[in-house]
Structure formats: structure tokens, C-alpha cells
Amino acid sequence: MIEYSPTPKAELSAYEKAAEEGIDPRCIPQHLIEVPPVGEEIPYPIYSKIDQESWQILFNRQMELLPGRAGEAFLEGVQTLQLKNSQIPALRKLSSILEETTNWKIARIPGLLHERDFFQLLAERTFPSTDYIRGRHEIDYTPAPDLFHDIFGHMPMLTQPAFADFYQMFGKAALNASGAHRPMLERIHWFTVEFGLIKQTEGERIFGAGILSSKNEVIHALSNEVTKIPFDIETVTHQDYDVWHLQDVLFVLDSFEQLVDAFTGWTKKNGLL
Ligand SMILES: [Fe+2]
Numbered sequence: 001m002i003e004y005s006p007t008p009k010a011e012l013s014a015y016e017k018a019a020e021e022g023i024d025p026r027c028i029p030q031h032l033i034e035v036p037p038v039g040e041e042i043p044y045p046i047y048s049k050i051d052q053e054s055w056q057i058l059f060n061r062q063m064e065l066l067p068g069r070a071g072e073a074f075l076e077g078v079q080t081l082q083l084k085n086s087q088i089p090a091l092r093k094l095s096s097i098l099e100e101t102t103n104w105k106i107a108r109i110p111g112l113l114h115e116r117d118f119f120q121l122l123a124e125r126t127f128p129s130t131d132y133i134r135g136r137h138e139i140d141y142t143p144a145p146d147l148f149h150d151i152f153g154h155m156p157m158l159t160q161p162a163f164a165d166f167y168q169m170f171g172k173a174a175l176n177a178s179g180a181h182r183p184m185l186e187r188i189h190w191f192t193v194e195f196g197l198i199k200q201t202e203g204e205r206i207f208g209a210g211i212l213s214s215k216n217e218v219i220h221a222l223s224n225e226v227t228k229i230p231f232d233i234e235t236v237t238h239q240d241y242d243v244w245h246l247q248d249v250l251f252v253l254d255s256f257e258q259l260v261d262a263f264t265g266w267t268k269k270n271g272l273l
Pocket of ligand 1: 149194210
């Protein structure tokens with residue numbers, strides 16, 4: 001008989017802890033039960049007029065806030081992907097643009113994924129995206145992933161070559177991780193992919209999807225209420241964060257090449273890649 005012992009609390013991911021504490025079920029990760037459609041296989045859903053208007057409201061609001069706040073790479077990515085306020089973009093079209101740009105693809109997934117399914121897709125240079133949009137009553141904040149976060153927040157950065165390489169490497173390393181390396185990798189993900197800042201000649205700019213897809217986080221992130229620390233991967237792996245409130249500590253990269261170099265060194269040192 002095989003006996004399973006529960007994962008020690010310190011080794012649970014933030015989402016696993018949330019699930020244990022009975023938070024919004026849409027935030028509880030699910031396993032993929034079938035291979036998700038990728039690229040050309042993804043149909044364009046029938047969106048209601050309200051859905052299309054929600055995209056327009058969210059897109060216009062963020063784009064108005066982003067000049068002088070979002071990083072150059074992100075803003076260029078919005079152009080490359082031809083994101084516009086007029087219509088919710090088709091995942092298959094975004095997938096084909098990404099394929100030409102950095103050889104990434106899009107898979108359509110049903111909601112928050114279980115970690116291993118998520119990492120597996122990243123390791124295959126495939127970004128998992130939802131294709132439904134938040135309801136109007138939660139236009140300002142939704143705890144669960146939706147297409148605005150996935151498309152607008154994440155995809156522009158996948159057009160940046162060094163970041164695109166880092167993200168695949170992250171997926172591969174995460175598949176090999178166990179024990180204390182899991183929350184460490186989760187912190188690296190949080191403070192880069194979701195809440196990362198980067199130094200540009202004009203000052204600090206945002207590239208993290210968790211910030212760029214949220215009105216409140218965008219305004220808050222560059223304010224004096226946030227302590228900004230130069231990116232150091234060892235410090236990041238020990239920095240706690242709170243999923244449910246505005247962030248009070250963020251890390252600032254010098255360049256995306258710095259991220260690739262630091263992550264390569266850290267994963268090697270820890271035997272993950
Ligand atoms: Fe995200």
C-alpha cells in the first residue's frame with residue numbers, strides 16, 4: 001500500500017494555500033482533462049455585446065494609463081499583436097503572430113490551471129490563455145484569470161525575445177522543481193512575469209501582467225507607497241507577497257538579459273536545469 005503524506009504548509013504554492021482556505025473556487029487550479037486546442041484549432045467564441053464593450057472599456061482605460069508607466073517592450077508588443085479596442089482579439093490570430101515573432105503559440109484553456117499543466121505548456125513554448133471575459137460587476141477587479149489579463153497583460157511581453165526565452169526556461173525548471181524550490185520559483189514568477197518592473201533611461205517602467213492588466217496596480221506600482229528593490233534573484237526567492245492586496249515591494253530589472261542570466265545561474269546552481 002502506498003501512503004501519501006500531505007505537502008508541508010511551507011511548500012504549498014500561494015494558490016494551493018488559497019484553495020485550502022476556501023477562497024473563490026475559480027481560483028482553485030484545475031487539471032487539463034484533454035489536450036487544449038492550440039493556434040489554428042482555437043475557435044472564436046460568440047461574445048455578447050456586453051463582453052465586447054467590457055474589452056473596450058478595459059483596453060481604453062489601461063492604454064490611457066500606460067504611456068510613461070509601461071515598459072517599451074510591452075508597448076511595442078501591443079502594436080506587434082495589433083491589439084485594438086474595437087474587438088476582442090482571436091486567440092488563433094495572436095498565436096500566429098507570436099509564432100512568427102518569437103516562436104510561441106497560444107493554447108486555449110478553461111481557467112486557472114494546475115501548476116504542472118501550466119509549466120508543461122510553458123516548457124513547450126505555449127502560453128495558456130482563457131477566452132472568456134470578466135463580468136461587468138467585476139470590471140475593476142477579478143480574482144480569477146480572464147482573457148483581458150491573459151491577452152492584454154501577458155501576451156505583449158511574449159514578443160520580447162529575451163523574456164520569451166526566460167519564460168520557456170521557467171516552465172522547464174518548474175517541471176523539475178520540488179520541495180522548497182517550488183515557492184522560490186513561484187516568487188520569481190510573481191516578481192517578474194506578474195509584477196516586474198524594469199529600468200529604462202526615463203525611469204522605472206512596468207512589464208508585469210498583474211500590474212498592467214489592473215487599473216489600481218498600474219497607478220500604485222510606480223508610486224512612493226511601493227518599495228522598489230534592484231532585482232537580485234536570491235532576494236526575490238525569499239521575498240513573501242500577498243496575492244489579495246496591492247503590492248508594497250517590487251523588484252526592478254536592469255534588462256531582460258539580466259533576467260535570463262540570473263535565472264540560468266540560479267537554476268544551474270539549484271540543479272533544476
Ligand atoms: Fe497572470
